[in-house]
Amino acid sequence: MARNDPQFKLNLPEAVLERVKEAARVSNRSVTAELVYRIENSFESHAALHADIARVLEQHIEDEILRRFRALSSQLGKTAS
Numbered sequence: 194m195a196r197n198d199p200q201f202k203l204n205l206p207e208a209v210l211e212r213v214k215e216a217a218r219v220s221n222r223s224v225t226a227e228l229v230y231r232i233e234n235s236f237e238s239h240a241a242l243h244a245d246i247a248r249v250l251e252q253h254i255e256d257e258i259l260r261r262f263r264a265l266s267s268q269l270g271k272t273a274s
Contacts, residue, residue, distance in 0.1 A: 203228075 205213070217227035 213224055213227055213231075216231075217224045220227060220230075222230065
């Protein structure tokens with residue numbers, strides 16, 4: 194069955210093309226399949242990285258809020274005495 198995927202011309206430096214060809218050979222894929230695989234993987238990697246960053250930031254914010262709450266509670270406790 195023929196595929197009807199859009200086609201476009203891509204200019205690559207010779208060294209990059211050779212690396213893609215070698216990677217395609219090693220992974221037993223066509224050059225096109227290797228490029229598609231790597232492009233799709235880059236999007237997935239970025240999405241996972243963004244999710245990881247969001248989790249770290251969320252934890253940092255929660256920790257900072259708790260730290261400030263404790264400091265404020267301590268200060269209020271000292272002034273109430």
